[in-house]
Amino acid sequence: MIQITYRTLTPLTFLLILACGQDPVATAPDPAPPQTDQAPENTTPPQDDVAPPSEPESGSCAQTIANSFAPYSELVTAECGETYLHLHSPTGLPDPNPADPDERMMVGITRWILRVPAPYDYQWRIPLTPEWQYSITEASPKGPIAVAANGVPIFHYEARPDVATHIEHYDPGSDTVVQGELDHCGGHAGQGDDYHYHYAPICLLDRHDLTTPIAFGLDGAPVYFGTGGTNYYGNGKYNDVNHSPATPLDDCNSISDGNGGHKHYTTKEPPYLIGCHHGKVDPSLRIEPRPMRQQGATGPYGGRVGEASNTEVTNLILDSDGWYQLEHRAFTGSGTSGVRFRRTTEDCYDFDFREDISQPGVTESHCRSH
Structure with a gap:
């Protein structure tokens, strides 16, 4: 497994780190130069003749890390394995003290379920090669369906854990996005006393390159930002940002990538991120923190735990x-x-x-x- 650690996010640094992980090649020592009274000829080529280091191979795991995850290296680290992209998020939280106070976790929620965003150590595995299927699989209403570029899990918008999630079953009464349960960044503390998104991770747009995925489904499918900015989500800063494709999205919020696969786009309307999966989802890849306080317990000064x-x-x-x-x-x-x-x-x-x-x-x- 190759471990890639970012500090200075430049292509040169990226390649130097990769080079440090290669085994040295044994070579025979050069023979001593013959004795001569003349000064040795300068054989170093001019700087313009030296080939510049190459960029990570297009579409490679290394390029995925450089493009999508490196900007959040203080929150998540990434490694390329043979089968999976391995992501480690020690807290599972976004920046706890962002420059914009309106982008702090939980701020803006008007229907709070008395849960808190307690840190949780996540070790994610994202398939490097999605196993595309001929038929779609409904997105799970319970547990994560994707991981954002900052290592924070993403859930479906559906609040009920035991219902069908195909868009034809949409019920605004159980849509967390429109019920006041999410903060300005599209997330909240869920039933596991964890933090996760139910909407496009809109606050990443301050520094994310929108030509690269902003998240990855647990089936390995990339998720790009299309639309999502509103006067509430993103505080009006991204209302005009639109990177949606010209091709209409299907019920999964995806289009064909032209190579037999699929890629998703975020939208302001349901299903918001991933409506269903074209790739096979291994249930063992889901990580669900256990709650610390009993569902329905009375709060010390009012309210009930887990209820809005x-x-x-x-x-x-x-x-x-x-x-x-x-x-x-x-x-x-x-x-x-x-x-x-x-x-x-x-x-x-x-x-x-x-x-x-x-x-x-x-x-x-x-x-x-x-």
């Missing part, structure tokens, strides 16, 4: 001591309530539930079940 409560999430920050602080409008009356949480072991967290965010609240410890 009418409140607006106004902020989420990470401090220097490792505490995440999620703030929201109080369930009753005025003021700001919130939850503070910090990892204590690999699977366990301390929580501080504050009805008044400025005062200490109810402290609890919770662990992910196995």
Whole structure:
């Protein structure tokens, strides 16, 4: 397996790293030059005659890493294997402190399910060669269907875990995208106390090259950004961005790539990302963190865990001591309530539930079940 680590994201650095991983070739020592009174002739070719290093091969795994994942190397690392592209995201979270405060996780949600975006260590495997099928497979309503270029999982928009997801079964009442459950970047903390997207990862557009995939399905199919910017999603910054293909998209939100495969595009309308799969999906590639708090449990100061409560999430920050602080409008009356949480072991967290965010609240410890 070749490991590729990025620090300075230039083609030259990329190729030097690859070269460092090659085995040295043994050669015989050069014979000593004959003795002469004349100065040796300069045989070094002019700089213009030296061939420049080549770019990664078009369509290769190395090029995929350079194009799609390298810009987020502080969040996700990538390696090329023989069968899979291996992605490691130590937290499974986007940038916790982005430059634009409106792009912070959870901000803007108006129907909060009392879950928090706790870090989770993901080891993703994306097939390098999709196994294309003659018939489509419905996207799963439960668990991830794709991984964004920053290592964050992507789920289907359907909130119910046990229903058909073909677009003909669309029900806006269970569409997380239109029900106020997502932040300005298209994500939220789900039932596993994890963070994931249900919509185009719109906040990546600040630095993503839109000629490259913004995500990959678990079947290996690439997902390109087509449309997705609205006054809410992306805060109006990307409303006019349109990289949709001229060819109409099918029910899977995809078109043929001209080589027997398929590629998806994001849209402002359902199914938003991947409506169904043309490639075979191995269920073992799905990673679903276990929740830390019981579904339906009463919250320390109101609401029920896992069920939508009418409140607006106004902020989420990470401090220097490792505490995440999620703030929201109080369930009753005025003021700001919130939850503070910090990892204590690999699977366990301390929580501080504050009805008044400025005062200490109810402290609890919770662990992910196995």
